[in-house]
Amino acid sequence: MDDQQRLMQIQSNVAAMNNSVMGQQQGYENMQPTAPTDPDRKQEIGDILQQIMTITDQSLDEAQARKHTLNCHRMKPALFSVLCEIKEKTVLSIRNTQEEEPPDPQLMRLDNMLIAEGVAGPEKGGGSSAAANATAAASGGQPDGAIEHSDYRAKLAQIRQIYHTELEKYEQACNEFTTHVVNLLREQSRTRPIAPKEIERMVGIIRKKFSAIEMQLKQSTCEAVMILRSRFLDARRKRRNFSKQATEVLNEYFYSHLSNPYPSEEAKEELARKCSITVSQISNWFGNKRIRYKKNIGKAQEEANMYAAKAARAASGPPTPHQDPSTPQSTGGYGIGSSQGGMEAGMYMNLNGDNYQGGDNSVNALRHVISQSGGYTPDSVASSAGMFDPHLQQMTGYRPVVIPPPGTGGLDVEEDKHEENWAGYIPQMNQDDEYSDSNDEDSPNKTK
DNA sequence: GAGGATGATTTGAA
DNA sequence: TTCAAATCATCCTC
Numbered sequence: 001m002d003d004q005q006r007l008m009q010i011q012s013n014v015a016a017m018n019n020s021v022m023g024q025q026q027g028y029e030n031m032q033p034t035a036p037t038d039p040d041r042k043q044e045i046g047d048i049l050q051q052i053m054t055i056t057d058q059s060l061d062e063a064q065a066r067k068h069t070l071n072c073h074r075m076k077p078a079l080f081s082v083l084c085e086i087k088e089k090t091v092l093s094i095r096n097t098q099e100e101e102p103p104d105p106q107l108m109r110l111d112n113m114l115i116a117e118g119v120a121g122p123e124k125g126g127g128s129s130a131a132a133n134a135t136a137a138a139s140g141g142q143p144d145g146a147i148e149h150s151d152y153r154a155k156l157a158q159i160r161q162i163y164h165t166e167l168e169k170y171e172q173a174c175n176e177f178t179t180h181v182v183n184l185l186r187e188q189s190r191t192r193p194i195a196p197k198e199i200e201r202m203v204g205i206i207r208k209k210f211s212a213i214e215m216q217l218k219q220s221t222c223e224a225v226m227i228l229r230s231r232f233l234d235a236r237r238k239r240r241n242f243s244k245q246a247t248e249v250l251n252e253y254f255y256s257h258l259s260n261p262y263p264s265e266e267a268k269e270e271l272a273r274k275c276s277i278t279v280s281q282i283s284n285w286f287g288n289k290r291i292r293y294k295k296n297i298g299k300a301q302e303e304a305n306m307y308a309a310k311a312a313r314a315a316s317g318p319p320t321p322h323q324d325p326s327t328p329q330s331t332g333g334y335g336i337g338s339s340q341g342g343m344e345a346g347m348y349m350n351l352n353g354d355n356y357q358g359g360d361n362s363v364n365a366l367r368h369v370i371s372q373s374g375g376y377t378p379d380s381v382a383s384s385a386g387m388f389d390p391h392l393q394q395m396t397g398y399r400p401v402v403i404p405p406p407g408t409g410g411l412d413v414e415e416d417k418h419e420e421n422w423a424g425y426i427p428q429m430n431q432d433d434e435y436s437d438s439n440d441e442d443s444p445n446k447t448k
Numbered sequence: 449g450a451g452g453a454t455g456a457t458t459t460g461a462a
Numbered sequence: 463t464t465c466a467a468a469t470c471a472t473c474c475t476c
Contacts, residue, residue, distance in 0.1 A: 240472090241453085241455075241472095242455080284457090287465070287467095288454070290466080292453090292454085294466095
């Protein structure tokens with residue numbers, strides 16, 4: 001509907017309502033020296049409306065003067081109330097067409113993310129705690145991790161602060177602007193019909209505009225957090241070798257449980273504590289170790305020799321004049337005699353799973369270590385001076401060994417569910433032959 | 449810088 | 463979920 005039509009409608013409404021406003025007009029008429037006739041009155045109302053319609057086309061001073069004239073016009077209250085009524089109807093019809101909009105899913109997603117990341121809502125662990133976990137995993141619990149973590153937290157705190165500052169600014173600006181517009185509308189309501197609902201609607205529009213700006217801010221904040229996070233997670237890929245001591249501990253465990261190198265959860269946790277790395281890193285390490293052991297069994301056996309010798313030295317320990325023969329010293333590893341709940345001290349096993357009551361010398365210790373490492377019989381140990389013979393690198397013949405007797409708690413490893421698969425990779429002496437000829441390519445139990 | 453070593457990740461199977 | 467295997471990415475040694 002254009003201005004002209006609206007004007008016509010208002011005029012006809014005014015004409016129709018003329019009778020109803022007559023009562024009001026009576027008072028004014030009494031105040032006026034002359035009472036105009038009907039056509040004159042219509043003309044007058046038409047003029048007033050025309051003036052209202054064109055008031056915006058005039059200069060400020062001119063409009064101000066016109067406004068003043070209109071305000072003082074005797075017909076003003078009646079006209080004003082009619083216009084208010086019409087306006088009210090219009091506003092209601094607009095309002096009715098405006099459905100209550102459901103919350104924007106995008107905004108909800110952003111809000112949820114910001115809360116989860118600890119940027120919005122109360123300051124809590126959120127993303128920073130996730131970061132802490134990831135950093136711990138990345139750094140292996142080493143001090144560097146703490147540095148990275150604090151760095152991440154500092155940056156996240158910075159983002160949080162910027163976000164809240166900006167949000168506050170927007171809210172303040174929104175409130176100021178709303179107040180300004182409301183005041184303006186109230187001011188205007190003196191000269192033109194403005195219903196409270198219209199003001200409400202205007203406030204709603206302003207808030208909507210500002211919430212759109214807020215959404216942009218939230219989006220930018222989310223992006224900043226994602227960038228920070230991705231940088232942080234990229235750092236996770238930066239590999240750091242474990243400390244020498246940690247590798248030693250892990251290798252000792254591996255070679256002293258060579259028959260079944262699958263540490264239980266408890267053992268993993270204990271190893272993780274000892275090595276200052278995470279349980280998942282322990283799992284990774286054992287996974288890699290098993291694969292690489294299989295792939296390069298020759299080299300692995302050299303390493304096994306080394307650790308066997310080392311364990312033997314540790315087991316024999318410094319000479320003690322009155323050592324109890326029934327309690328050989330711990331290997332220092334996680335197997336027998338260790339604090340890990342392994343087999344009782346002095347209880348060793350041979351290939352057949354028989355217990356061997358150990359003595360007090362290094363041969364016994366070797367028996368233990370080697371039985372743990374590869375399941376050599378005491379005899380074979382003795383014949384090979386308690387070490388993996390270099391020939392072992394070429395050795396053939398692998399079969400399951402070292403079955404812990406029931407009820408002993410066994411080796412500190414998981415149940416033997418993997419043993420069958422792994423058994424094929426355990427170096428094993430043929431009990432009839434001391435060891436196979438290194439060049440015996442046709443040996444029936446060749447290395448896989 | 450090349451190449452091996454090594455920790456982490458991905459993928460598929462059980 | 464855990465594991466094996468393959469692969470990636472980085473470190474380390476020469």
